[in-house]
Amino acid sequence: MKFTEGGVCAAKGFSASGMHCGIRRGKTKEDLSLICSKIPCQGAGLFTRNQVKAAPVLLDMETIKNESFHAIIANSGIANACAPHAMENAKKMQKAAAAALGVEETSVLIGSTGVIGVDLDVSKIEAALPELIGLLAGTPEGSDKAAKGIMTTDTKKKELAVEFELDGRTVRLGGISKGSGMIHPNMGTMLCYLTTDCAISKPMLKQALKYVCDRTFNRISVDGDTSTNDSLIILANGCAGNTPIESEGTSFSLFCDALLMLCTEMARRMAADGEGASHLITCNVSECESEAKAETLAKSVICSPLTKAAVFGCDANWGRVLCALGYSGESFDVDSVDIQFASAAGTVDVCKDGKGLNFDEELAEAVLKEPEVIINVTMHEGTEHATCWGCDLTYDYVKINGDYRT
Amino acid sequence: MKFTEGGVCAAKGFSASGMHCGIRRGKTKEDLSLICSKIPCQGAGLFTRNQVKAAPVLLDMETIKNESFHAIIANSGIANACAPHAMENAKKMQKAAAAALGVEETSVLIGSTGVIGVDLDVSKIEAALPELIGLLAGTPEGSDKAAKGIMTTDTKKKELAVEFELDGRTVRLGGISKGSGMIHPNMGTMLCYLTTDCAISKPMLKQALKYVCDRTFNRISVDGDTSTNDSLIILANGCAGNTPIESEGTSFSLFCDALLMLCTEMARRMAADGEGASHLITCNVSECESEAKAETLAKSVICSPLTKAAVFGCDANWGRVLCALGYSGESFDVDSVDIQFASAAGTVDVCKDGKGLNFDEELAEAVLKEPEVIINVTMHEGTEHATCWGCDLTYDYVKINGDYRT
Numbered sequence: 001m002k003f004t005e006g007g008v009c010a011a012k013g014f015s016a017s018g019m020h021c022g023i024r025r026g027k028t029k030e031d032l033s034l035i036c037s038k039i040p041c042q043g044a045g046l047f048t049r050n051q052v053k054a055a056p057v058l059l060d061m062e063t064i065k066n067e068s069f070h071a072i073i074a075n076s077g078i079a080n081a082c083a084p085h086a087m088e089n090a091k092k093m094q095k096a097a098a099a100a101l102g103v104e105e106t107s108v109l110i111g112s113t114g115v116i117g118v119d120l121d122v123s124k125i126e127a128a129l130p131e132l133i134g135l136l137a138g139t140p141e142g143s144d145k146a147a148k149g150i151m152t153t154d155t156k157k158k159e160l161a162v163e164f165e166l167d168g169r170t171v172r173l174g175g176i177s178k179g180s181g182m183i184h185p186n187m188g189t190m191l192c193y194l195t196t197d198c199a200i201s202k203p204m205l206k207q208a209l210k211y212v213c214d215r216t217f218n219r220i221s222v223d224g225d226t227s228t229n230d231s232l233i234i235l236a237n238g239c240a241g242n243t244p245i246e247s248e249g250t251s252f253s254l255f256c257d258a259l260l261m262l263c264t265e266m267a268r269r270m271a272a273d274g275e276g277a278s279h280l281i282t283c284n285v286s287e288c289e290s291e292a293k294a295e296t297l298a299k300s301v302i303c304s305p306l307t308k309a310a311v312f313g314c315d316a317n318w319g320r321v322l323c324a325l326g327y328s329g330e331s332f333d334v335d336s337v338d339i340q341f342a343s344a345a346g347t348v349d350v351c352k353d354g355k356g357l358n359f360d361e362e363l364a365e366a367v368l369k370e371p372e373v374i375i376n377v378t379m380h381e382g383t384e385h386a387t388c389w390g391c392d393l394t395y396d397y398v399k400i401n402g403d404y405r406t
Numbered sequence: 407m408k409f410t411e412g413g414v415c416a417a418k419g420f421s422a423s424g425m426h427c428g429i430r431r432g433k434t435k436e437d438l439s440l441i442c443s444k445i446p447c448q449g450a451g452l453f454t455r456n457q458v459k460a461a462p463v464l465l466d467m468e469t470i471k472n473e474s475f476h477a478i479i480a481n482s483g484i485a486n487a488c489a490p491h492a493m494e495n496a497k498k499m500q501k502a503a504a505a506a507l508g509v510e511e512t513s514v515l516i517g518s519t520g521v522i523g524v525d526l527d528v529s530k531i532e533a534a535l536p537e538l539i540g541l542l543a544g545t546p547e548g549s550d551k552a553a554k555g556i557m558t559t560d561t562k563k564k565e566l567a568v569e570f571e572l573d574g575r576t577v578r579l580g581g582i583s584k585g586s587g588m589i590h591p592n593m594g595t596m597l598c599y600l601t602t603d604c605a606i607s608k609p610m611l612k613q614a615l616k617y618v619c620d621r622t623f624n625r626i627s628v629d630g631d632t633s634t635n636d637s638l639i640i641l642a643n644g645c646a647g648n649t650p651i652e653s654e655g656t657s658f659s660l661f662c663d664a665l666l667m668l669c670t671e672m673a674r675r676m677a678a679d680g681e682g683a684s685h686l687i688t689c690n691v692s693e694c695e696s697e698a699k700a701e702t703l704a705k706s707v708i709c710s711p712l713t714k715a716a717v718f719g720c721d722a723n724w725g726r727v728l729c730a731l732g733y734s735g736e737s738f739d740v741d742s743v744d745i746q747f748a749s750a751a752g753t754v755d756v757c758k759d760g761k762g763l764n765f766d767e768e769l770a771e772a773v774l775k776e777p778e779v780i781i782n783v784t785m786h787e788g789t790e791h792a793t794c795w796g797c798d799l800t801y802d803y804v805k806i807n808g809d810y811r812t
Contacts, residue, residue, distance in 0.1 A: 116725025319522025
């Protein structure tokens with residue numbers, strides 16, 4: 001099992017494209033993406049649990065119940081949420097893409113990301129479709145364009161692929177995603193589209209997606225704001241030619257491992273490229289009585305604005321970490337908690353048995369200056385563990401979000 | 407019922423003082439405060455629900471069970487939380503103050519605020535006590551010094567008093583508090599000390615404090631971080647000479663109203679002076695099916711980093727308000743929600759029935775430039791309402807917290 005190139009085009013039978021269609025005014029950046037499979041796919045999706053859901057999410061939640069999928073089309077710039085004609089426009093976008101591709105409307109999934117409350121001008125998408133379809137390519141370049149088309153305030157493209165062997169066949173699994181702001185997924189994150197040529201049934205695909213999402217995208221947070229548009233979709237076209245996975249077993253476990261490997265790195269990159277971020281913060285909570293509790297504790301740490309600001313300032317203010325554990329809602333023995341900061345520059349033990357240790361401030365600062373800062377919390381109460389990922393709170397987060405809409 | 411001068415010294419029989427005793431190194435700002443009553447008081451207190459509690463909180467939680475109180479002593483600079491000798495030092499501080507005042511240890515409450523994880527040097531407090539007691543004054547100046555002694559990153563002193571008539575007697579109720587960072591109270595806020603000369607029994611005092619705290623301090627948030635040290639304490643010495651309040655009824659209601667008036671304004675000032683804040687954000691959720699639900703919704707709005715950053719940037723980005731309502735955990739009909747921004751500069755309706763309205767962007771910007779921005783949310787589902795208060799997220803919040811400890 002290893003990482004490979006090609007993003008959503010790594011899996012056989014998939015092609016992708018991206019272009020600027022004019023939704024983002026006065027800019028030339030790609031704002032429209034398309035992912036297609038030449039043969040029908042199985043599909044599974046997870047969507048935002050925000051009570052306020054964007055129209056593409058509501059539409060996809062219905063569409064994903066179908067049996068066969070051909071394409072995903074998504075735009076950036078306008079979220080198509082809470083706008084006067086949101087659902088009407090979502091349907092129009094789905095219909096136009098299906099017609100242009102010559103497939104059933106029920107086999108096309110859609111996505112939008114951007115400003116909330118503004119109507120999406122679907123005529124721009126309709127006009128761009130012939131060119132967008134013409135640009136479709138089953139190459140790394142095709143995936144690259146599609147990855148760019150869904151970016152908003154992201155500074156880095158998120159595109160990854162993994163390959164592994166199954167029944168003597170090479171199976172590939174790839175994806176593109178966008179994150180940055182309003183990231184506190186309560187399902188999958190913002191927009192993330194995955195493709196695989198693995199032959200796998202819909203129920204097993206759904207089970208794998210849920211299992212992995214809970215351990216990856218649902219364990220990151222940039223700012224605690226759960227978006228209205230979060231969508232995580234996977235399409236599987238079976239082109240790898242493996243024996244179809246239809247139940248739990250070795251093959252299913254292998255597929256889950258590959259999906260976990262892909263999504264863990266995707267989630268980490270999303271956290272690392274959080275709006276304004278200068279540090280990826282990884283919090284490992286170990287020796288905990290349950291995985292769920294470890295997750296709650298770790299998430300409380302990576303969500304604490306004070307801890308995030310301290311990491312930005314390279315300040316080993318572990319008291320804020322302990323404080324965040326304390327208000328997580330979980331009960332624990334404060335006098336058994338150990339805290340350590342770690343990074344490529346070394347490790348510093350800062351708290352033992354819930355009390356501060358004397359530590360080398362210079363080393364601590366060096367540890368905190370690295371791009372990835374790891375906070376290791378040991379609970380000394382059990383054998384379970386969980387990891388969550390976040391980013392620091394910086395001037396740039398405030399800058400980006402102080403004037404995003406206008 | 408009206409506001410008056412004198413803070414904690416407005417109530418008859420109380421005196422206060424504050425001075426620099428050296429806990430905050432190299433600074434001359436007051437870092438030690440004392441509040442005394444010349445006769446024994448009834449007392450009630452509410453403390454942080456953070457699982458990690460500072461030693462003064464743990465000690466006060468025991469002390470407050472006693473029947474009679476004389477004084478509160480509090481320091482800033484060191485939080486006396488999670489430090490190797492935290493509880494030992496808390497007890498030493500209580501004992502030293504009691505001895506210097508010539509009262510029982512069991513009648514002295516203590517408080518600390520500042521850096522977590524560092525031992526408090528109580529010898530500095532012991533050395534300062536004679537001078538601190540000598541400075542005690544039942545005047546506005548005494549309260550002023552005590553209010554300053556508990557300030558940390560606060561930029562404004564929080565000190566207020568209210569007076570009202572009861573049984574033909576004037577009753578006074580005053581307080582001092584400090585807030586600024588790590589403010590997301592889950593009881594009272596950080597340090598808030600209230601005094602009254604009202605004659606009232608301990609159970610009724612406690613009931614009033616709980617009622618008011620839930621509607622004031624528990625409805626503000628600066629950064630979502632619940633501190634380890636939050637303490638809200640009220641002392642009542644009965645010097646006003648009213649018929650003692652020993653049950654519910656007109657007098658008790660009047661006392662609660664006065665306490666609510668005092669604490670509402672205290673809480674508002676704490677939110678307005680949140681770390682780095684340039685705007686007080688008031689969110690009113692009305693026509694809701696329950697007060698608890700309205701509170702949850704309003705709190706979700708004032709805690710949303712994206713909404714807070716938008717207000718900082720004077721950007722009428724109401725989509726973020728609707729998004730925050732959506733992830734609050736409460737269910738509601740999105741298509742019945744109205745949102746309005748209001749301030750001293752006017753009002754702007756931005757969302758009707760869950761959908762965006764065309765609005766005057768210039769007026770919106772003018773409305774958002776005022777120091778207090780009001781977000782009115784109408785749910786159209788019931789008759790209950792609640793108000794929560796927060797502040798915007800600014801560069802200065804990041805600056806203050808990026809390098810607080812060192």
